[in-house]
Amino acid sequence: MKIGFLYSGQGSQFVGMGKDLYAKYPMIKDIYTRASDVLGFNVAKVSFHGTDRELRETKNAQVVILVHSLAIHSILTEKEITPFISAGHSLGEYSAIIAAKGLSFEDGLRLVRLRGELMSEAGNSYPGRMAAIIGLSLSVVTEICKEISSSGTIVIANINTPSQIILSGEIGIINKAIKIAGKAGAKKTVLLPVSGAFHSPLMKEADAKFGENIEKVSLNDIETPIIGNVLAQEITKKEDIRKELELQMSFPVRWLDSMNKMFEMGVKRFIEVGPGKVLKGLLLNIDRGVEVLSTSDITGLSRTLEVFEKWKEQ
The missing domain is CATH 3.40.366.10 (Malonyl-Coenzyme A Acyl Carrier Protein, domain 2)
Structure with a gap:
């Protein structure tokens, strides 16, 4: 089995x-x-x-x-x-x-x-956070990261499902990405209960x-x-x-x-x-x-x- x-x-x-x-x-x-x-x-x-x-x-x-x-x-x-x-x-x-x-x-x-x-x-030492973006494709989330990457560190940390992508990075830029994702049609954005920017x-x-x-x-x-x-x-x-x-x-x-x-x-x-x-x-x-x-x-x-x-x- x-x-x-x-x-x-x-x-x-x-x-x-x-x-x-x-x-x-x-x-x-x-x-x-x-x-x-x-x-x-x-x-x-x-x-x-x-x-x-x-x-x-x-x-x-x-x-x-x-x-x-x-x-x-x-x-x-x-x-x-x-x-x-x-x-x-x-x-x-x-x-x-x-x-x-x-x-x-x-x-x-x-x-x-x-x-x-x-x-x-x-x-x-390097304050950061993680956020789940739900309802957007990997390609759209990737473009959001590219669009704001000059502002600081932000990466895709987890690809969990076709429509759940986890972002990780500095606090300010993650907050920015959440706002952009919402405007782009994300069904939901969630800050994760973790103490840093893991997998980044x-x-x-x-x-x-x-x-x-x-x-x-x-x-x-x-x-x-x-x-x-x-x-x-x-x-x-x-x-x-x-x-x-x-x-x-x-x-x-x-x-x-x-x-x-x-x-x-x-x-x-x-x-x-x-x-x-x-x-x-x-x-x-x-x-x-x-x-x-x-x-x-x-x-x-x-x-x-x-x-x-x-x-x-x-």
Whole structure:
């Protein structure tokens, strides 16, 4: 059975995330305990009881999303639900790689914590923001960026669907782009709840520092392929994993191309692994004909387990 696992990215966090799963599935307590031991703070406490403001902080958000996603992955694995192929949206790519055993849990945690800290620092040193432009094509949004690029740094950071493009850049120029997009007929524009201009040149300094640490980490070839954010191609070799991680912080997330690649491989059933339902929404916006399940909480996970049993019978 060809099932695609999609791992949640930053912005999918929510207050109380994982608390219900932790209560029902004692097996995931070890994951939270190990994460706390590695990082030196109580990850479960931040996840289950942190305020919205605390969870939005990049250094916290990235860790709690990663641990939540891997906890759910462990439950799915115990139920013998495994992917044919996987992809993770930005931060989610780390969850995908760790789940595929391309990177150890401990090293992955340290890298993600460092990634969050460096991205936060970059956001303070080079203030920026991100915005979703909904209802305009990639070509129109590209022209808007070209039109105002002389005013400062602005780039296309994520291509999520044919009509949802994420911009990243300096605060003033992003605000300008939002106004222009509205006049150009955008259905909606949304400022994202993140602390910097991720996947843009404003992250280059953080990217360079991060790359030095990736070079020191041990990586492994993986058996279950991952579709990478940067090139939207299959990744199985450790050299390609390293290159992907070195580039992804300041390069665009080619999510639409990644999903189309999965479709080409015959994948029409998907499970979003991690908090929220963002990736489910994006996928259905790309192709209403696919089946996609979410596992964000007990309700979603229980339905996923039920539907999987039906899939096995077909």
